[in-house]
Amino acid sequence: MIRKTVPNVAEALSGVKDGMTFMLGGFGLCGIxxxxxxxxxxxxxxxxxxxxxxxxxxxxxxxxxxxxxxxxKMISSYVGENDEFERQMLxxxxxxxxxPQGTLAERCRxxxxxxxxxxxxxxxxxxxxxxxxxxxxxxxMYVLEHAFQADFAFVKAWKGDExxxxxxxxxxxxxxxxxxxxxxxxxxxxxxxxxxGTLDPNQIHIPGIFVQRIFQGExxxxxxxxxxxxxxx
Amino acid sequence: xxxxxxxxxxxxxxxQDGYFVNLGIGIPTLVANxxxxxxxxxxxxxxxxxxxxxxxFEGEEDADIxxxxxxxxxxxxxxxxxDSAMSFGMIRGQHVDLTILGAMEVSESGDIxxxxxxxxxxxxxxxxxxxxxxxENIIVAMMHTxxxxxxxxxxxxxxxLTGVNCVKKIVTNLALLEVVDGGFRLLERAPGVxxxxxxxxxxxxxxxxxxxPEMILD
Numbered sequence: 001m002i003r004k005t006v007p008n009v010a011e012a013l014s015g016v017k018d019g020m021t022f023m024l025g026g027f028g029l030c031g032i033x034x035x036x037x038x039x040x041x042x043x044x045x046x047x048x049x050x051x052x053x054x055x056x057x058x059x060x061x062x063x064x065x066x067x068x069x070x071x072x073k074m075i076s077s078y079v080g081e082n083d084e085f086e087r088q089m090l091x092x093x094x095x096x097x098x099x100p101q102g103t104l105a106e107r108c109r110x111x112x113x114x115x116x117x118x119x120x121x122x123x124x125x126x127x128x129x130x131x132x133x134x135x136x137x138x139x140x141m142y143v144l145e146h147a148f149q150a151d152f153a154f155v156k157a158w159k160g161d162e163x164x165x166x167x168x169x170x171x172x173x174x175x176x177x178x179x180x181x182x183x184x185x186x187x188x189x190x191x192x193x194x195x196x197g198t199l200d201p202n203q204i205h206i207p208g209i210f211v212q213r214i215f216q217g218e219x220x221x222x223x224x225x226x227x228x229x230x231x232x233x
Numbered sequence: 234x235x236x237x238x239x240x241x242x243x244x245x246x247x248x249q250d251g252y253f254v255n256l257g258i259g260i261p262t263l264v265a266n267x268x269x270x271x272x273x274x275x276x277x278x279x280x281x282x283x284x285x286x287x288x289x290f291e292g293e294e295d296a297d298i299x300x301x302x303x304x305x306x307x308x309x310x311x312x313x314x315x316d317s318a319m320s321f322g323m324i325r326g327q328h329v330d331l332t333i334l335g336a337m338e339v340s341e342s343g344d345i346x347x348x349x350x351x352x353x354x355x356x357x358x359x360x361x362x363x364x365x366x367x368x369e370n371i372i373v374a375m376m377h378t379x380x381x382x383x384x385x386x387x388x389x390x391x392x393x394l395t396g397v398n399c400v401k402k403i404v405t406n407l408a409l410l411e412v413v414d415g416g417f418r419l420l421e422r423a424p425g426v427x428x429x430x431x432x433x434x435x436x437x438x439x440x441x442x443x444x445x446p447e448m449i450l451d
Contacts, residue, residue: 080356102321102363125397
């Protein structure tokens with residue numbers, strides 16, 4: 001067994017530098033790597049490019065890095081819940097590349113799986129396709145999109161083992177599996193880190209080969225963005 | 234005239250047994266409340282769940298189980314979770330039968346704009362561009378006119394596009410329309426709404442052929 005465990009978040013993020021490109025899993029605040037984000041704030045790395053579906057909210061998630069102006073560029077699909085983000089974007093302080101959500105996921109998966117580029121119908125005929133190669137297949141038009149290149153991927157899973165094998169829970173899975181192995185170094189944080197041999201190999205969502213470092217997060221706030229309930233009849 | 238729930242009720246009549254359906258944020262979400270009796274449909278949410286159920290009871294919310302609007306939800310028997318790449322594989326691969334989404338503008342050739350107002354509002358397209366580029370059956374749920382009273386059914390969209398030649402049907406507070414060669418074909422009038430009312434509120438070419446029935450909502 002090849003061990004991937006590191007003792008804490010500080011070691012997990014060793015080698016992180018100014019100007020790097022990071023991938024961060026999560027949809028809204030669901031399944032975000034809370035501990036890695038807190039450490040990035042503490043390390044105060046700047047001029048970073050973040051590939052993440054959303055940009056957090058003003059006081060949580062990637063919003064924490066935005067507040068400290070650590071982010072130079074965001075590559076996202078939806079950024080609606082963050083006033084500071086909108087302010088920095090409209091003032092030109094922050095470079096923003098908005099791309100279709102499926103394209104974002106597939107550009108991660110392409111990097112993970114060794115494809116330099118792929119064709120997708122998403123965005124054809126819109127400003128997203130401007131300057132990009134387009135091509136017809138079977139009478140339909142497609143846009144050429146490229147695999148991401150990133151220095152670190154920060155992902156969050158529910159359970160993981162010493163070998164870096166990961167299991168996700170619910171919709172906290174989202175972009176996390178697609179980002180594993182899609183950057184030079186993948187750092188996985190988990191709610192529960194268990195000895196190798198504990199998890200059933202049949203139930204593994206991401207094999208440890210895609211993960212270079214794994215640690216158990218100290219705490220998880222798991223903030224809910226839109227608490228919606230129904231009344232008992 | 235229909236309110237938002239009325240629009241959702243009319244769209245729900247387009248659901249067919251065995252459909253997998255993706256619901257956008259806003260009016261489309263309400264469609265889930267009006268599934269016709271005797272049919273089975275499953276709702277897909279692009280953040281990675283198929284078989285979405287109603288909101289949880291108070292105290293039973295799970296931060297790890299949300300929909301694409303980031304609302305806490307539950308799952309139905311037979312539900313499944315998956316990652317974002319697989320989710321959009323379902324969408325691009327046309328395994329999802331029907332997409333219902335909102336719009337700021339629709340053109341008479343079926344173009345849709347719903348993600349950006351230059352200089353004012355830039356929230357992003359989320360999954361909308363993937364959905365409209367791939368879905369075979371797209372229904373738009375929206376008000377016929379905007380808050381300034383201007384038509385949202387146009388000859389050509391003025392806002393940045395989300396997709397081209399993709400919208401099939403539109404249900405508004407005034408009418409059910411189909412996008413055909415040459416314009417918006419009027420299929421049904423909302424209760425109490427005249428053809429003239431609809432004509433006045435439609436900037437794009439409105440095609441009216443034969444008797445136009447009033448909607449029946451049951």
